[in-house]
Amino acid sequence: MKIKTVAEYIAEGDSPEILFWVGCAGSFDDRAKKVTKAVAKILDAAQVKFAVLGTEESCTGDPAKRAGNEFLFQMQAMQNIAVLNGYEIKKIVTACPHCFNTLKNEYPDLGGNYDVVHHSQLIEQLLNDGKIKVEGGEFKGKKITFHDPCYLGRANGEYEAPRSVLAKLDAELVEMKRCKAKGLCCGAGGAQMFKEAEKGDKEVNVERSEEALALQPNIIAVGCPFCSTMMTDGVKHAEKEGTVSVLDIAELIAQAADL
Amino acid sequence: MGIENVLFTIILAAGAGLFTWNVRKIIRNIQLGKKLDRTDQPAERWKIMAKVALGQSKMLVRPIPAILHLFVYVGFVIINIEVLEILLDGIFGTHRLFSFLGSFYDFLIASFEVLALLVLIGVVAFFIRRNVIYIKRFRQGELNGWPRSDANIILGIEVLLMSAFLIMNASDAILASRNFGHYITAGSFPVSGFLVPLFDSLSNNSLVLLERFTWWFHILGILAFLNYLPYSKHFHIILAFPNVYYSNLEAKGHFTNMDAVTNEVKLMLDPSATPVEIEGPIKFGAKDVQDLTWKNLLDAYTCTECGRCTSECPANQTGKLLSPRAIMMKTRDRLEEVGKNIDKNKGTFVDDGKSLLHDYITPEELWACTTCNACVEACPVNIDPLNIIVDLRRQLVMEESAPPASLSTMFNNMENNGAPWQFSPADRLNWATES
Numbered sequence: 001m002k003i004k005t006v007a008e009y010i011a012e013g014d015s016p017e018i019l020f021w022v023g024c025a026g027s028f029d030d031r032a033k034k035v036t037k038a039v040a041k042i043l044d045a046a047q048v049k050f051a052v053l054g055t056e057e058s059c060t061g062d063p064a065k066r067a068g069n070e071f072l073f074q075m076q077a078m079q080n081i082a083v084l085n086g087y088e089i090k091k092i093v094t095a096c097p098h099c100f101n102t103l104k105n106e107y108p109d110l111g112g113n114y115d116v117v118h119h120s121q122l123i124e125q126l127l128n129d130g131k132i133k134v135e136g137g138e139f140k141g142k143k144i145t146f147h148d149p150c151y152l153g154r155a156n157g158e159y160e161a162p163r164s165v166l167a168k169l170d171a172e173l174v175e176m177k178r179c180k181a182k183g184l185c186c187g188a189g190g191a192q193m194f195k196e197a198e199k200g201d202k203e204v205n206v207e208r209s210e211e212a213l214a215l216q217p218n219i220i221a222v223g224c225p226f227c228s229t230m231m232t233d234g235v236k237h238a239e240k241e242g243t244v245s246v247l248d249i250a251e252l253i254a255q256a257a258d259l
Numbered sequence: 260m261g262i263e264n265v266l267f268t269i270i271l272a273a274g275a276g277l278f279t280w281n282v283r284k285i286i287r288n289i290q291l292g293k294k295l296d297r298t299d300q301p302a303e304r305w306k307i308m309a310k311v312a313l314g315q316s317k318m319l320v321r322p323i324p325a326i327l328h329l330f331v332y333v334g335f336v337i338i339n340i341e342v343l344e345i346l347l348d349g350i351f352g353t354h355r356l357f358s359f360l361g362s363f364y365d366f367l368i369a370s371f372e373v374l375a376l377l378v379l380i381g382v383v384a385f386f387i388r389r390n391v392i393y394i395k396r397f398r399q400g401e402l403n404g405w406p407r408s409d410a411n412i413i414l415g416i417e418v419l420l421m422s423a424f425l426i427m428n429a430s431d432a433i434l435a436s437r438n439f440g441h442y443i444t445a446g447s448f449p450v451s452g453f454l455v456p457l458f459d460s461l462s463n464n465s466l467v468l469l470e471r472f473t474w475w476f477h478i479l480g481i482l483a484f485l486n487y488l489p490y491s492k493h494f495h496i497i498l499a500f501p502n503v504y505y506s507n508l509e510a511k512g513h514f515t516n517m518d519a520v521t522n523e524v525k526l527m528l529d530p531s532a533t534p535v536e537i538e539g540p541i542k543f544g545a546k547d548v549q550d551l552t553w554k555n556l557l558d559a560y561t562c563t564e565c566g567r568c569t570s571e572c573p574a575n576q577t578g579k580l581l582s583p584r585a586i587m588m589k590t591r592d593r594l595e596e597v598g599k600n601i602d603k604n605k606g607t608f609v610d611d612g613k614s615l616l617h618d619y620i621t622p623e624e625l626w627a628c629t630t631c632n633a634c635v636e637a638c639p640v641n642i643d644p645l646n647i648i649v650d651l652r653r654q655l656v657m658e659e660s661a662p663p664a665s666l667s668t669m670f671n672n673m674e675n676n677g678a679p680w681q682f683s684p685a686d687r688l689n690w691a692t693e694s
Contacts, residue, residue, distance in 0.1 A: 003691035024678040033690040054688040058677030066630045068652030074524040105513035150631040155512025185573040190630030194669040198627040201578030
């Protein structure tokens with residue numbers, strides 16, 4: 001599979017239908033890169049004409065904004081908007097709820113207006129339209145619990161798309177007590193990912209992983225690269241990494257569809 | 260009209276006047292905040308107010324307190340119809356003015372009595388929940404001292420008011436059954452009827468005394484309670500409505516972009532850009548209450564310290580210093596202090612060397628926040644503690660250059676590499692060719 005950049009499309013006198021915004025974690029974090037590849041495989045299999053920005057992409061500025069550095073956020077935003085508008089991008093998909101939220105909600109005021117979707121929403125649509133097919137596959141009968149990302153769920157009210165995607169796996173979906181609007185954060189948001197936690201008696205990701213593990217799932221499904229890191233660490237902390245895997249919904253679908 | 264009615268009218272006017280005076284002071288304090296337009300989409304705003312404030316929809320998440328709170332809430336609202344009659348009786352020297360409504364009046368009085376009983380049940384249950392059973396959000400440190408007393412005073416006043424109302428009805432009914440004086444048989448007393456045997460042996464004169472005493476106690480109690488509100492967390496019974504009306508209607512993840520910063524950044528990227536006009540001195544973030552928006556300040560006055568925000572907060576649940584409820588309480592405390600300063604100095608604020616940030620809210624609290632919006636989601640009256648937290652973080656970072664060291668590193672990485680980590684931007688597409 002050849003990943004094309006927007007610049008390559010333009011050079012060929014063509015343009016992509018949708019921009020796949022990879023995000024910093026998706027570009028650099030070894031674990032998240034696997035999710036990026038899974039998303040690309042799904043888009044490719046569904047014959048979606050997509051492109052990435054490649055080296056022209058830069059951080060959306062989300063962690064800077066949540067940490068209070070509005071200058072840095074807006075610098076990042078304006079530069080990204082210049083690139084996106086320059087390429088006349090209309091539609092964006094991203095596997096990171098933080099990028100999703102920032103592009104969708106905070107870029108319009110600064111001149112960046114795009115139709116932005118989270119990968120769970122696009123995958124749901126592709127599955128519903130029959131563009132990709134998952135028939136049971138290797139996750140049939142497995143016990144899966146979904147951890148809601150704050151910036152997809154509470155921040156943007158999307159609780160159903162990831163669940164509808166997971167429902168296609170023919171697995172046993174179980175909910176944690178704190179789910180959907182009451183979902184507990186993994187502990188990474190608000191730039192916590194990039195700093196030591198403040199003094200307390202427990203790590204947030206340990207608290208959340210314990211809640212998930214109490215359901216004795218085979219898989220903890222996530223929809224955010226930061227949640228993925230936090231939950232993976234939490235599972236390791238409980239020494240359950242041998243029996244419980246933390247997987248992004250894109251990975252689950254890509255694997256189940258044998259992509 | 261007798262002397263009693265004149266006295267009543269004077270007390271009523273004084274009570275209403277004092278309340279108005281205090282409310283105006285609170286409005287003035289709220290207006291110390293920065294401008295923010297929340298007048299758009301009026302239809303949507305009325306709808307959310309009907310659902311969340313009037314309909315208490317967000318209370319339902321926790322069914323037991325929701326039902327108990329509903330008793331007290333409906334009781335409070337409906338019994339006010341009875342208070343209207345009491346006020347008119349007091350002014351005009353009438354007795355049970357609305358009794359001409361006949362059987363409908365019986366129905367009204369009966370429902371007020373049932374509601375009064377439900378209020379009593381609710382209030383006693385609340386007292387037990389707060390003081391006997393261990394419920395973490397009612398035992399946390401920020402409630403020590405006045406806030407805990409405030410809560411119990413409110414419950415105590417409600418018990419006294421409802422008891423006076425029922426005893427008044429019981430003595431009234433006995434006098435009516437004896438055809439004494441102007442006491443007419445009107446109303447139906449499904450609850451106070453059970454109190455009749457307690458007072459049945461009293462003489463007519465003692466009963467009149469009891470009826471008058473409880474009548475006066477009830478109405479003066481209501482006036483006193485009204486004037487207690489502006490000093491109390493209980494003010495939420497009024498402010499909940501405007502506060503929900505002025506809710507943030509945007510997606511919760513949408514944090515405002517600061518116009519002042521947009522100007523600077525635009526000029527940096529393009530020196531010929533025309534800046535947006537901004538009123539007043541430009542500050543990058545909030546240090547004190549005057550730097551917050553009026554909605555933040557209205558939030559602070561609306562908070563009734565229920566602690567649902569704090570009990571949902573991931574930082575608080577894992578033992579960190581942050582409590583969203585405490586953020587609201589501290590904002591209100593500081594605002595009250597600033598208001599008193601203005602009163603003392605003839606209308607202008609004289610620098611007292613203190614500020615909301617540092618003197619009330621510490622950086623450690625702010626840096627524990629994951630911006631997960633759980634507190635915002637949990638609040639039954641749509642208070643937004645996160646908005647204050649982020650504005651104070653902005654002050655720490657942009658005005659005081661005091662982020663935690665690891666965040667400084669993150670900012671540097673982002674500035675230099677376009678990513679929060681130290682990776683080369685040239686490697687962004689490596690994933691596409693790696694196996």
